Amino acid sequence: MFSGNTEISWEFTLQARDSIYTDTLYSASNSVNADGSASSDDKWNFGDKFVVHVIDQPSSVGDDLTTLNSFSLNQNYPNPFNPSTKISWQSTVGSHQILTVYDAIGTEVATLLNEFKEAGKYEIDFNASALSSGVYYYKLQAGSFIETKKMLLLR
Numbered sequence: 001m002f003s004g005n006t007e008i009s010w011e012f013t014l015q016a017r018d019s020i021y022t023d024t025l026y027s028a029s030n031s032v033n034a035d036g037s038a039s040s041d042d043k044w045n046f047g048d049k050f051v052v053h054v055i056d057q058p059s060s061v062g063d064d065l066t067t068l069n070s071f072s073l074n075q076n077y078p079n080p081f082n083p084s085t086k087i088s089w090q091s092t093v094g095s096h097q098i099l100t101v102y103d104a105i106g107t108e109v110a111t112l113l114n115e116f117k118e119a120g121k122y123e124i125d126f127n128a129s130a131l132s133s134g135v136y137y138y139k140l141q142a143g144s145f146i147e148t149k150k151m152l153l154l155r
Contacts, residue, residue, distance in 0.1 A: 073140045073147040080152040083129040089140055094118040098141040128153050
């Protein structure tokens, strides 16, 4: 993670062709200081939804929800497990994240995480020693991202 005086920059060269063409450039950040001017006081945020479409000449900035996957929930390991397993995931953006475990009939049996997490890779140990054998589901919610995976506790 970044702290203190951190500078992030990049350069690229785009050579225009002789005919009309389309290129897509993916951006991972934007800067907002709410006064419409550039300055060293700009506040940066990072996201997965910023896409710059270049059509013959710079033309637009759009919101494209299908281009980048900002979260990935992995299969727990080991699976089947007794009594503990590891659940891991990756996020390319910081967000409030909730990781919950449900039994086979949909009753919530554990909340493993309910807090803001910065972008990164994470892993949580889930100890099910108080639960009986059976199928369980774990669900990661982060903004509009929701994914559920199945795991099996065998005693």
